[in-house]
Amino acid sequence: LFVLILLFALGATALLAEPATCASLASLKLDQTEITTAQSVPAGPFTVQGFTPSAPVNLPAFCRVVGHIHPSADSDIAFELWLPARWNGRFEGEGNGGLAGMIVTQAMVGPLWAGYATAATDTGHKGNPASGDWAPGHPEKIIDFGYRSVHEMTLRARTLVAAFYGSAARYSYWNGCSEGGGQALSEAQRYPEDYDGIVAGAPANNFVHLQAGGNWISQAIHKDPATFIAPEKLPAIQAAVLAQCDAADGVKDGVLEDPRACKFDPAILECKAEKTSACLTRPQIEGLRRVYAGAKNPRTGEQVFPGYMPGGEAGWGSWIAGTGTPPRDLQHWISVSFFSNLVFADPAWDWKTF
Numbered sequence: 001l002f003v004l005i006l007l008f009a010l011g012a013t014a015l016l017a018e019p020a021t022c023a024s025l026a027s028l029k030l031d032q033t034e035i036t037t038a039q040s041v042p043a044g045p046f047t048v049q050g051f052t053p054s055a056p057v058n059l060p061a062f063c064r065v066v067g068h069i070h071p072s073a074d075s076d077i078a079f080e081l082w083l084p085a086r087w088n089g090r091f092e093g094e095g096n097g098g099l100a101g102m103i104v105t106q107a108m109v110g111p112l113w114a115g116y117a118t119a120a121t122d123t124g125h126k127g128n129p130a131s132g133d134w135a136p137g138h139p140e141k142i143i144d145f146g147y148r149s150v151h152e153m154t155l156r157a158r159t160l161v162a163a164f165y166g167s168a169a170r171y172s173y174w175n176g177c178s179e180g181g182g183q184a185l186s187e188a189q190r191y192p193e194d195y196d197g198i199v200a201g202a203p204a205n206n207f208v209h210l211q212a213g214g215n216w217i218s219q220a221i222h223k224d225p226a227t228f229i230a231p232e233k234l235p236a237i238q239a240a241v242l243a244q245c246d247a248a249d250g251v252k253d254g255v256l257e258d259p260r261a262c263k264f265d266p267a268i269l270e271c272k273a274e275k276t277s278a279c280l281t282r283p284q285i286e287g288l289r290r291v292y293a294g295a296k297n298p299r300t301g302e303q304v305f306p307g308y309m310p311g312g313e314a315g316w317g318s319w320i321a322g323t324g325t326p327p328r329d330l331q332h333w334i335s336v337s338f339f340s341n342l343v344f345a346d347p348a349w350d351w352k353t354f
Contacts, residue, residue: 019166022063022083028163030067030156037066050106051097051129057109061085065160069152074140079121079153082108083164088115091161091169093154093195095180096120098129098334100145107175117169119157123149129179130333132341142342147186154187154194177201206305208343209295213305214335215354216295217320220287222327223352227287229280231321236278237288238313240269245311259309264292291320 020028026038041064045056063083068076080103094107100123111118124144125134135142154172162168174195176184181203187194204210221227229237241264242254249257256262266288271279280288294307308320320331332351340349 017162017166020163022065022164025063025065025160025164028160030159032070033067033156034070035065035067037064039064048105048109049102050104054106059109059112062112063164067156069149069156071144071148071152072140074138075124075144075148077121077124077144077149077152078103078126079119079156080105080108081117081119081157081160082112083117083161084112084115086115087117087165089167089170090116091158091172092116092118093150093157093172093174093176094118094120095150095174095176095178095183096123096129097178097180098330099127099132099337100179101125101127101129101131101134107180111175116173117157117161117165119153121149121153130330130337132337133347135341136345136347147183147190150183150187151191151194154191171196173197173199175199175201179204181205182207207338209305211335211338212354213295213307214320214331215339215351216305217291217308218327218332218335218351219354220290221284221321222332224283226281226283229284229288229321230277231317232277233280233284234313234316234321237266237269237280238311240264240266241310241313244268256309256311259311262310264310266292 022038022040024038026035028035041059041062043061044058046059047056048054062085065081065083066078067081068078070076092111094104094111096102096104103120103122105120108118108120124141127134135145158169158172172195174184174187174197176182176199178201181200182205184198184200185203185205188198188200221229241262242256244264245256245262246252246254248261251257266280266285269278269280270285271281275281290307292307292310295304296302297304308316318329320329336351339351339354340347
């Protein structure tokens with residue numbers, strides 16, 4: 001009797017609960033939450049959603065739960081939770097990319113196969129990850145995107161996990177990259193009790209400064225057509241960097257051990273006569289120097305956000321080099337969407353005036 005009383009006092013009654021059926025989760029009462037789907041999915045092909053189109057993937061049998069959370073009158077945080085038939089006793093939350101806007105079920109496939117109960121959210125709005133048109137006039141949705149949605153999803157998911165299996169997850173983990181990495185750091189700082197372990201891949205952290213850094217790069221190599229560095233020039237830039245700095249670490253292997261130690265001056269690539277993909281004009285050289293230097297406050301000289309390290313230029317591609325002027329690279333559009341919609345609430349805001 002003493003042991004039972006102690007378990008109850010410690011909040012461990014979930015360990016003594018009976019497992020629920022998948023369908024019964026639809027009637028589970030959760031604060032500010034509605035469950036719209038609770039269905040058993042047999043093993044076999046299943047269509048998932050992600051940043052790129054995907055053919056149906058084979059999945060093991062699981063219970064699929066879809067719900068919506070409303071922590072404010074203007075909140076509609078959609079989430080999806082997959083509960084595998086063969087559970088490893090653990091839970092994993094999955095992160096987003098860009099400005100979110102979708103439940104990235106592609107990220108849930110691997111954890112499900114490994115036996116994790118796994119969940120993801122659209123962070124409270126629907127749209128392209130490079131679009132912020134959902135934000136003007138909706139401060140609560142900005143809060144949901146900023147941090148609230150992941151925490152609210154985690155609380156509901158862990159409750160549903162305990163109800164379905166009859167016991168709470170032994171361990172909970174977060175796994176995210178880019179925006180998902182930023183969400184990871186936010187969870188660790190704001191709600192450290194949510195997860196026992198966190199993977200913060202390529203974290204989009206210090207978000208306002210990050211987007212200011214994106215605008216800096218757009219102005220460095222996109223604002224003036226003369227400064228535009230076409231993607232076909234990137235391999236020659238990287239080759240020049242490696243030729244100067246690769247052997248400095250004692251091993252010539254095409255990788256810089258510490259890019260910060262490479263003091264590369266792009267002036268060595270200046271076109272002498274004919275302009276080719278292997279050389280740069282003076283305006284392009286100045287633009288590239290600004291990319292390496294990173295965003296700085298023009299009045300104080302303060303470093304707003306670090307620049308890009310030398311040695312990885314061939315991978316800049318559609319992220320910052322884009323194709324043409326005006327730019328169509330992803331970082332540019334995320335930065336423009338962020339400032340015009342989330343900050344200034346003005347879809348007509350001109351990024352060149354920042």
